[in-house]
Amino acid sequence: MAQPRVLILRAPGSNCDQETAFAFEKAGGAATVWHINRLLESPQSLDDFQILCVPGGFSYGDDIAAGKIFADQFQLRLKDALFKFRSQQKLILGVCNGFQVLLKAGLFQDAQDSTPPDTTLTWNENGLYEDRWVHLRVDPGPSVWLQGLERLELPIAHAEGKFVAKEPSAIHRLFSRSQAVLRYTSPHKIQTGKLKSDPEVQALNEGNLDFPFTPLPYPSNPNGSQGDIAGLCDPSGTVLGLMPHPERYIDFTHHPRWTRMPNHRKGEGLKIFHNGVEAFH
Amino acid sequence: MLWEIDIQPRESEPNLLAQRVITEATELGIQENLTVDATRGYLIQGELTPEEIQLITETLLYDSVVETVQVGKPNEDHLLKSPSGNESQLVYVLAKPGVMDPVAQSTHEAIARHSISVDEVRTLRKYWFEGIDQATIEKIAQKILANDAIEQVYYGSLPFQQLDLGKDYQFEKLTVSLSGLSDEALMEMSLKQQLYLQLAEMQTIQKKFDELGRDPTDIELETIAQTWSEHCSHKTLAGRIHYQDEKGERQFENMLKETIFAATQQIRKAKGEKDWCVSVFEDNAGIVRFDEENDVVFKVETHNHPSAIEPYGGANTGLGGVIRDPLGTGLGAKPVCNTDVFCFADPSTAADSLPTGVLHPKRVLQGVVAGVRDYGNRMGIPTVNGAVYFDKRFLGNPLVYCGNVGIIPRDKTKKKVHPGDLIVAIGGKTGRDGIHGATFSSAELTEESETISGGAVQIGNAITEKMVLDVLLQARDQNLYNAVTDCGAGGFSSAVGEMGEKLGAEVWLDKVPLKYEGLNYTEIWISEAQERMVLSVSEEQWSKLKDLCSSENVDATVIGKFVDTGKLTLNYEDKLVGELEMSFLHDGRPPVIRDAVYQPAEIKPWSLPQTSHVEYSTILKALLSSLNIASKEWIIRQYDHEVQGGSVIKPLVGVVDDGPSDAAVVRPRLDSRKGLVISCGMNPNYGDYDPFDMAASAIDEAIRNNVAVGGDPEKIAILDNFCWGNTEKPETLGTLVRAALACQQMAIAFQTPFISGKDSLNNEFRYKKEDGTDETIAIPSTLLISAMGQVEDVADCVTMDLKAPGNFIYQVGLTKEEMGGSHFNQLFNLDAGQVPQVDPSLAKRTFMMLHRAIKAGSVASCHDLSEGGLAVALAEMAFAGGLGVRAFLAQCPHAISTPEEETQLSGENDKYNDQGYDGEGLPAIANREDAACLLMFSESNSRFLCEVPPDQTEAFEKQMEEVPHALIGEVVDHGMLEIVGLPHLYSALPEDHWEEPMSPVLIRTPLEELKAAWQKPLKFN
Secondary structure: OOOOEEEEEEOOOEOOHHHHHHHHHHOOOEEEEEEHHHHHHOHHHHHHOOEEEEOOEOHHHHOOOOOHHHHHHHHHHHHHHHHHHHHOOOEEEEEOHHHHHHHHOOOOOOOOOOOOOOEEEEOOOOOOOEEEEEEEEEOOOOOHHHOOOOEEEEEEEEOOOEEEEOOHHHHHHHHHOOOOOEEEEOHHHHHOOOOOOOHHHHHHHOOOOOOOOOOOOOOOOOOOOHHHEEEEEOOOOOEEEEOOOHHHOOOHHHOOOHHHOOOOOOOOOHHHHHHHHHOOO | OEEEEEEEEOOOOOOHHHHHHHHHHHHOOOOOOOEEEEEEEEEEEOOOOHHHHHHHHHHHHOOOOOEEEEEEOOOOHHHHOOOOOOOOEEEEEEEOOOOOOHHHHHHHHHHHOOOOOOOEEEEEEEEEEEOOOHHHHHHHHHHHHOOOOOEEEEEOOOOOOOOOOOOOOOOOOOEOOOOOOOHHHHHHHHHHOOOOOOHHHHHHHHHHHHHHOOOOEHHHHHHHHHHOOHHHHOOOOOOEEEEEEOOEEEEEOOHHHHHHHHHHHHHHHHHHHHOOEEEOOOOOOEEEEOOOOEEEEEEEEEOHHHHHHOHHHHHHHHHHHHHHHHHOOOOOOEEEEEEEEEEEOOOOOOHHHOOOOOOOHHHHHHHHHHHHHHHHHHHOOOEEEEEEEEOHHHOOOOEEEEEEEEEEEHHHOOOOOOOOOEEEEEEOOEOOOOOOHHHHHOOOEEOOHHHHOHHHOOOOOHHHHHHHHHHHHHHHHOOOOOEEEEOOOOHHHHHHHHHOOOOOEEEEHHHOOEOOOOOOHHHHHHOOOOOEEEEEEOHHHHHHHHHHHHHOOOOEEEEEEEOOOOEEEEEEOOEEEEEEEHHHHHHOOOOOEEEEEOOOOOOOOOOOOHHHOOOHHHHHHHHHHOOOOOOOHHHHOOOOOOOOOOEEEOOEEOOOOOEEOOOEEEOOOOOOOOEEEEEEEOOHHHHHOOHHHHHHHHHHHHHHHHHHHOOOHHHOEEEEEEEOOOOOOHHHHHHHHHHHHHHHHHHHHHOOOEEEEEEEOOOEEEEEOOOOOEEEEEOOOEEEEEEEEEEOOHHHOOOOOOOOOOOEEEEEOOEOOOOOOOHHHHHOOOOOOOOOOOOHHHHHHHHHHHHHHHHOOOOOEEEEOOOOHHHHHHHHHHHHHOOEEEEEHHHOOEOOOOOOOOOOOOOOOOOHHHOOEOOOOOEHHHHOOOHHHHHHHOOOOOOEEEEEOHHHHHHHHHHOOOOOEEEEEEEEOOOEEEEEOOHHHHHHOOHHHEEOOOEEEEEEEEHHHHHHHHHOOOOOO
């Protein structure tokens, strides 16, 4: 198959569209950036694309709540087109603001589930916008985007990234369906090889863990997210939303400690874009 | 009908609004342990059914996962009652009518998409206080909840039934009678109408209109005042100055032209074919060559006066404004990174010690940081470099410098307005905001400024500017306009006036899209409403431009035409309201002639203070905790410094990402390995000693920081930003001229061209003391030098954190007896000693050699020596790398005189490796009691610390052979900073402090202690 076509959908205030397009291109995709007005004019043109990506930024200023107005546009005008796109096993990625948009637009729920989302992304526990690199453990589950990954180091840059559920059962459901694919972890856990033998994960697998369990302390979990959740996939694994920015680690010089690394690693974030593009080869 | 929707976090979530009030009330000493509840909300006006309000609320306005909601009509019982249900007093805070409320604007538009029409939306905040008296509540309201300049406070209930939508404007042409007015009357008018023109200028205007045989209209007078304002015309610095200093007298016809511009011209000429400047001191930003296809532009502006009154809005629009400079340079550059430098008074200043009309410095700091954060982050431009300085003289007059770097295709750097082109305004609508900003910024601040000039204060809407940016760059690439400029100070008056300067322009003021009704034609013309750009567009281009703008919902309106008449013609609904000759407007200003006097301050001999016989580790920790040196991580992390994906060297570096980087490196093109290196230099402390040395030091520091991460010293362009006091005082202007002379000399010596600059004068705050006498606080003369360097391959860059045990540490450059203005001096309240000077030829050689060594890969880490001197720099490198250091003062290259031979070793001496040693192999300066202190804490310029791996020492020493350098220590893994002193001083120290064979250990301190001291002071909640 030819290069998969990627639509990067921006709204007023989206601002990571160019570098996200660059990351998809670097991974072998053919990326196009559109203003939302263009898609609103002809929602059926989504058919021309294999991947849809909602990039980071401050869509509509994040006024009212982060990603809310963009999500409202999705629900009002693009819902059918988007659910059709998802049902065709095409891929959707939401990064940072894009994750906020997808979550608030209900794209991690089943198509027939029209109740308002019972989880959200809200103000960081300390109430501040923050840019910092975090360690992530990856449990790919069904996610097409995360296959082959165990851990990642990526930057976050957000004010409203705290993942919160209305009821603990919602978190439990996400774990039991293997949707909690990206979670904040500590460098200590990585260094000591505790990723695999994490007691939490064992308890999860055995169905023995009470929710919500205590999140890791700041700054390992930088925003107080319940379940240390940094990213989700939908039950089918085609939709991925994450607060950290994979497009900001596609070159070795992106890493904050690259001058300390004797061998220049490849940008770890690139793997996510590769996975997305490879799915169509 | 008016609806109120109140939204509160659910109990499981923190109430951040309430928490902020509690924290600040405690910090300001107003009240501890407040019991307060808070909600945010919306007022929505329109013919809405309850069902419609319900729908909007549930689908749009609140998030049921984390919030609860109350809906009703204002002042209904359930809306007045505290969410806790307890007895309490309610305070409302709303933006004043006409103040930008971005959330309300977005909400209004979002509701409209649901096919529900509303007339007006406003946001509000509500606070319920329990158990405190009304006086305390009012104090909290005034100091914490709201800012009078932009917000309205209501107690108990809302006193209105509907929102004010502005009222219709009835056209009336106004004229101002100048004829026959006395000098006093002219000056009174200048002040009263906020023209802030000088007498000679008022007289010139009077004479001009006498000749024309008519009175000026209000709009004509305002146009002249805006164009001739200090802010727009730089009449002082670009004016005639008679300067006198210890060397004699000098007459300048145009001071800037003859110093700083002249330096650039000379450098460009000397470079000949290799001249890499493209456009300097012409356009809205300076332009230099970057690569085969692109040039880069850089501009730094100040927004001091608005930030003093409304820190958030002032800083917010300060950054928003400077972003429009690169955007309005050539045919428009794409912004790639921001810089910000602030000067404040100590944030721990006692709240009750503040003069009337002064905001608490901590509130200023927090507001300014939030303002920059919210604009930069929303625009998607990384804020990558900056600095913060503290001095009590910044109390009533903080400084806020914002900078922006952009990239522009080489064929887009020129613009030309054609006769017949339409004048097109794009972006934000025009309101009453920011009226008199240009003239206000040129005036002195007083305790009444807040009331008089409230209109000059604005809040930005970054998303509007981002939308403008998005369409402007597309329009540029499609050739849809011939020229562009930003609408900044002076509004359309300045933008159109400048673009039409050589041609003439006709403006139709009634066509300008307004935020609300009721503006008169003069307000429209001089409003400084944000987020607007002015384009010169041919008839053929216009239809395409209009379509492009409307495809992204950006307002674009034809407001006039450039015409070949040499006149500025202003119309409102076909009625002529103003007509001025462009030549009078731009060249008619009488020259400002100023006297400038500089008298060198006497240098008091420096001696070791008695109080310094405390342990050096205590002194070092105190220095690390001094506000200028302390970690700025709390600020830095609130800025997105990685958006656009080009980040290479971040502002925080090291093993746990918290060491202070010397400069930032970004790749403006993701498909290239080439980088831009952004750094700055500033030393307000030095100006009190000698403004020449202050300026020279700032330039040295900016270049030094740049070179320290890998910047090529031959490809650095710099900017000047002078913030000074009242330059009508000859002594104040004298210090400025002296600094400008230093800029000229240093730029030429370093071959580093100035490409743009800006000045902000009259930075003084006047207030009445309790005894009724007038007091004026002038800021310390403060010159910011911003540097934009380049690096061919970003992989060559280095950071300042130590990398590996076993590596060696070199000091490059000479330590001199230069304690004047040092942080050590500040710690001990000393005002003696020589302020650091610059030896430009040695400095230049040092930068070139070091750059070569970094490029060759011999340097594992590099840090510049600046605030606090050697000991601070060693500590920073150590804790950033999480590795210990053992350093020996006896090895440090220096030019400190010895008691025996009072001769100072010159920088040209070639025996650098062993200079200053006597025949016994002991440093002769060991005989000086203060030698260790000087070596550790002097802030001499042009010095670096370099970490060099053992297998690179030979190569490094070879590369550095022409400049002073010496191996002074090594990297160890014991987690301590150890500084071993000179052999002479051990007698005072206990035995276990001796190091083999006979030198005392002056400092042996765990890194955690040092780091904690450095991180604590500016770590706010």
